[in-house]
Amino acid sequence: GPLGERPLLEVRLGELHTWISTCSCSPQGLLGAAHRAWSSYCAKYIHVKQGGTAGISMLLAGYCLLSYGWNYQHFKRHRWRKYH
């Protein structure tokens, strides 16, 4: 289909730039995109008859990474080596 309406997973790497330029950057557009991403994640990993640990463990891992990134300035002070 046309580039603008394809979901992210079907976009090739070379077309990623054009794909990002076609998506709407208004608040409604972003909110809609976030909502769609969240509901597709839920539909795939959580709202199933026999979900496993993968559903929440991925969320927790993402949370861990995010919080490490937010606190990076604090961790930077506890480095072992001075020069990298």
Added chain:
Amino acid sequence: MLSRLVLRAAPAALRALPPPVAVGVLHTTRPLHTTQQSLAPVPPLPEKGGEVRHGLIPEEFFQFMYPKTGVTGPYMLGTGLLLYILSKEIYVINHETAAAACILTVIIYGIKKFGANVAAFADKLNEEKVATALAMKNEAMQALQTAIEEEKKEQWRVEGRSYLFDAKRNNIAMLLEANYRERLMMVYSEVKKRLDYQVAMQNLKRQKEQDYMIQWVEKNVVQSITPQQQKESIAKCIMDLKALSKSAHAAV
């Protein structure tokens, strides 16, 4: 039917919250009827979730890298990334690293040991829910079926109303007839009583007249017998008797 109503009430309240956390989670917060075709029957949930390797990385990533780097590609990528961030101290090893390692060990041990049991338990709960809902639905259908049959029977019964009314009509006709005959009988007996009375009156009158006349005649006759006639009749009787006795003597 009713369980679907309950399921409708729950997601409206829980839509704002993140999905519940559990192993083998129950699908109580799935937002129902979000599209225009909300009247269609709700499609069943998929059996299994998306494939995930090592509990963290979706299978699609491995498939994505397979054509270019083969099977070991993502693992090499992971190892390289890990060494890079450790050596450049983008990830700093601190006390939390030890804590995280211990926690992860315990969690993974727990999941490996008790995962299957918990999943089976949750599946059983789900089964029971579905079974009760199905039982309710079957019961409702059964009740409706019996209602249909009852209705058909009632409709059949209605056809027999004509017989009922005929019988009732016959009953009433018989009552009327009996009443009429009763009254006829009464009229007849009354009239007969009146006529009998008249007849009795006439008989009585005639009898009285007869008696009176006889009495009167007797009285007059007795009155008319003067003493002279009496003596004469007595003398005549004595003479007759004598004559008779004489004839009787002679016969002897």
